[in-house]
Amino acid sequence: MKTVSRIDLLRKSIGQARSAGKSIGFVPTMGFLHDGHYSLIDRARRDNGLVVVSIFVNPMQFGPSEDLAAYPRNLPGDSSGCMKHGTDLLFLPQEDAVYPKGFSTSVEVSGISETLCGKSRPGHFRGVATVVLKLFNLVQPDRAYFGLKDFQQFLVISRMVRDLDLNLEVIGCPTVREPDGLARSSRNVYLTPEQRRESCRISKALFQARDDVKKGEAQAINIKAMIEKHITLIPDSRIDYISICDADSLEELEKIDRRAVVLVACHVGKARLIDNILLNP
Numbered sequence: 001m002k003t004v005s006r007i008d009l010l011r012k013s014i015g016q017a018r019s020a021g022k023s024i025g026f027v028p029t030m031g032f033l034h035d036g037h038y039s040l041i042d043r044a045r046r047d048n049g050l051v052v053v054s055i056f057v058n059p060m061q062f063g064p065s066e067d068l069a070a071y072p073r074n075l076p077g078d079s080s081g082c083m084k085h086g087t088d089l090l091f092l093p094q095e096d097a098v099y100p101k102g103f104s105t106s107v108e109v110s111g112i113s114e115t116l117c118g119k120s121r122p123g124h125f126r127g128v129a130t131v132v133l134k135l136f137n138l139v140q141p142d143r144a145y146f147g148l149k150d151f152q153q154f155l156v157i158s159r160m161v162r163d164l165d166l167n168l169e170v171i172g173c174p175t176v177r178e179p180d181g182l183a184r185s186s187r188n189v190y191l192t193p194e195q196r197r198e199s200c201r202i203s204k205a206l207f208q209a210r211d212d213v214k215k216g217e218a219q220a221i222n223i224k225a226m227i228e229k230h231i232t233l234i235p236d237s238r239i240d241y242i243s244i245c246d247a248d249s250l251e252e253l254e255k256i257d258r259r260a261v262v263l264v265a266c267h268v269g270k271a272r273l274i275d276n277i278l279l280n281p
C-alpha cells in the first residue's frame with residue numbers, strides 16, 4: 001500500500017494505474033475506520049483493479065457547535081486496517097491542499113439536502129457535497145462506495161453525480177451492525193457503557209417497523225409512535241427526528257404505499273446517532 005498526501009503524487013499514481021488499464025474504486029472516509037468502512041473497501045477491492053481510500057476530517061461539514069476538534073482519530077490503526085483490506089493507495093490530504101487560501105466554491109444539492117439531517121445540521125450537506133466532488137475530481141474513480149447508514153448522504157451524492165453528469169457509479173453498501181443491532185459508527189465511542197447497551201433499542205425499533213409494515217401496517221403515524229416509545233427508553237436520549245419518507249425523493253409519507261425508508265436521528269449523551277431501514281409494503 002502506498003500512502004500519499006500530495007495531490008501531484010496522488011494524480012501520478014492514479015495515472016499509472018489508468019495507463020495499466022485498471023479500474024479505480026474509491027472509498028472516501030473521515031477515518032477512525034470500523035467494520036462499516038472495511039466492508040466498503042472489501043467491496044471496492046472485489047470490483048476494481050486499484051482501490052483508493054481517503055481519510056480527511058472535513059471541517060466544512062461540521063457546524064460551529066459540532067465535534068470537529070474532538071472527532072475521533074486513529075491514523076496508525078486506520079492505516080494498518082486499510083492495508084489488511086487490500087487498499088492500494090491511501091490518500092491523506094492536508095487541510096490547505098483541500099481548501100487552499102481563498103477557497104470560495106461550494107456545491108449545493110437543494111431539496112433533499114434541506115430536510116432531516118440537513119435541517120438539524122444546516123450547511124452539513126453543502127460541506128459533504130463540496131468535498132466529495134473535489135475528491136472525485138482528484139481521484140477520478142470509476143466507482144465510489146458509501147454506506148447506506150448515511151442514507152441521506154448517499155442520496156445527496158447520487159443526485160449530485162446525476163445532475164452534474166459525473167462519469168462514475170455511486171454504490172451504496174448495506175449498514176454494518178454490532179451483534180446487538182446497533183449500526184457501526186465512529187461516534188459510538190462517545191457512548192457510556194450503559195448508553196451503549198441501551199442504544200440497540202434504535203435498531204430493534206427499526207426492525208420492528210419493517211416487520212409491522214410487512215404484516216400490513218401502512219400508517220406512518222403508528223410506526224413513528226412505536227419507534228418513539230422504544231427510543232425514549234434509552235437513558236440521556238433526545239430524539240431529533242423520526243421520519244418515514246419516499247426512498248428516492250425523501251418526500252415525507254403519511255401512508256406507506258411505496259418503497260419507503262424510516263430514518264431516525266437521536267442524541268444519546270454526547271453522541272448523535274442515525275440509523276434507517278427500508279420498508280417494502
Ligand code: PAF
Pocket residue numbers: 028029030056058061128131132150153
Ligand atoms: O461519510 C463520511 O465519512 C463523510 O461524510 C465523507 C463522505 C467522507 C465526506 O467527508
